[in-house]
Amino acid sequence: MKICIARVDRMGDMILTLPIIKGLKILDKSNVIHVIASDKNYKIVKHFNYIDKIYLLSSSKKNFFSIINKIRKEKYDHFYNFSPNWSGYILGILSKSKVRSTLIFLSRYRKNHYKKIIKRILAVIFYHYNIVIDRFTAIQNNKNIHQTSMMFSLIKKTNIEINEDLKIDYFFPLKYNIVVPSDICILHLSSKWINKYYDEENFINLITQLQEKKILVYLTSDATSKNKFKKIFDNYPIIKNDEFSNKKLYDKITIFEYLNFDKWIELIYSSKYVITPECGCTHLASLCKSQLTVIYDPDNFPEAIMHEYAPWKVPYNKLVFDDRELNQKIVSFIQ
Numbered sequence: 001m002k003i004c005i006a007r008v009d010r011m012g013d014m015i016l017t018l019p020i021i022k023g024l025k026i027l028d029k030s031n032v033i034h035v036i037a038s039d040k041n042y043k044i045v046k047h048f049n050y051i052d053k054i055y056l057l058s059s060s061k062k063n064f065f066s067i068i069n070k071i072r073k074e075k076y077d078h079f080y081n082f083s084p085n086w087s088g089y090i091l092g093i094l095s096k097s098k099v100r101s102t103l104i105f106l107s108r109y110r111k112n113h114y115k116k117i118i119k120r121i122l123a124v125i126f127y128h129y130n131i132v133i134d135r136f137t138a139i140q141n142n143k144n145i146h147q148t149s150m151m152f153s154l155i156k157k158t159n160i161e162i163n164e165d166l167k168i169d170y171f172f173p174l175k176y177n178i179v180v181p182s183d184i185c186i187l188h189l190s191s192k193w194i195n196k197y198y199d200e201e202n203f204i205n206l207i208t209q210l211q212e213k214k215i216l217v218y219l220t221s222d223a224t225s226k227n228k229f230k231k232i233f234d235n236y237p238i239i240k241n242d243e244f245s246n247k248k249l250y251d252k253i254t255i256f257e258y259l260n261f262d263k264w265i266e267l268i269y270s271s272k273y274v275i276t277p278e279c280g281c282t283h284l285a286s287l288c289k290s291q292l293t294v295i296y297d298p299d300n301f302p303e304a305i306m307h308e309y310a311p312w313k314v315p316y317n318k319l320v321f322d323d324r325e326l327n328q329k330i331v332s333f334i335q
Contacts, residue, residue, distance in 0.1 A: 023162030286311030
């Protein structure tokens with residue numbers, strides 16, 4: 001079979017799709033698997049050996065129409081769209097694939113519940129199979145709508161059975177030979193740490209408590225971190241991306257400022273503990289088999305997010321930001 005999968009959204013979404021890709025490939029090694037990726041998640045799949053070809057979808061119209069022309073020539077047996085946005089949806093419609101299948105994600109909010117009515121109508125016309133994921137109703141009825149499970153369900157609907165117990169082992173190249181004198185605990189400086197329940201002073205207090213555990217506390221940052229953690233950036237040493245090397249890994253609290261992906265993932269891989277709000281770092285850590293603690297926004301359906309975006313087949317600790325004993329609970333996970 002020749003199969004195309006569209007996953008043109010975020011990094012974590014692509015990681016949750018990897019068991020599907022692997023399952024389809026090992027079902028029959030002659031299966032040809034193509035993936036349409038976004039510029040946000042291409043770095044996840046470029047080293048994944050179960051893929052035969054990757055199309056990188058950018059924001060330009062020229063690139064979009066170029067990919068349409070290329071995939072139409074492939075004459076796929078199956079096209080699966082797992083992305084909630086319009087790009088993947090339209091690519092599927094125009095793909096000329098023999099069998100086209102899509103997921104349709106309805107909003108978690110009642111006011112937006114009927115927003116995808118056009119997609120639902122078009123799916124009946126242009127897609128052979130679809131599954132509508134009614135998030136609002138699922139939340140009310142406490143139903144499990146995990147993203148990976150929903151993707152498996154769509155595959156099954158097309159009369160293809162693949163192993164749903166597949167796990168994904170770390171597959172990124174190791175380049176930097178990270179060696180440190182003790183266990184590393186990574187705190188990812190996502191802007192989600194700072195909210196009405198938790199501020200920078202709480203975070204500084206957490207660092208102070210973690211120091212007593214005799215571990216290396218490394219802070220990894222993204223493009224938004226400096227605006228939210230001004231005191232942190234003023235008080236701790238910083239290693240910038242171009243300064244990163246094994247020789248410069250400090251044995252004290254250190255900020256790693258916006259490392260490129262290869263350095264960031266290898267630092268996570270070398271860590272025993274990762275503590276992060278729910279974001280892409282959650283799923284990267286799940287690939288690295290670090291002991292993972294994820295903190296959720298109590299105002300954004302935390303139970304639903306836990307069900308829908310939990311790391312696949314990986315145990316982890318779940319906390320919420322409005323817990324008054326949050327710091328104590330985080331520290332208690334560090335052995």
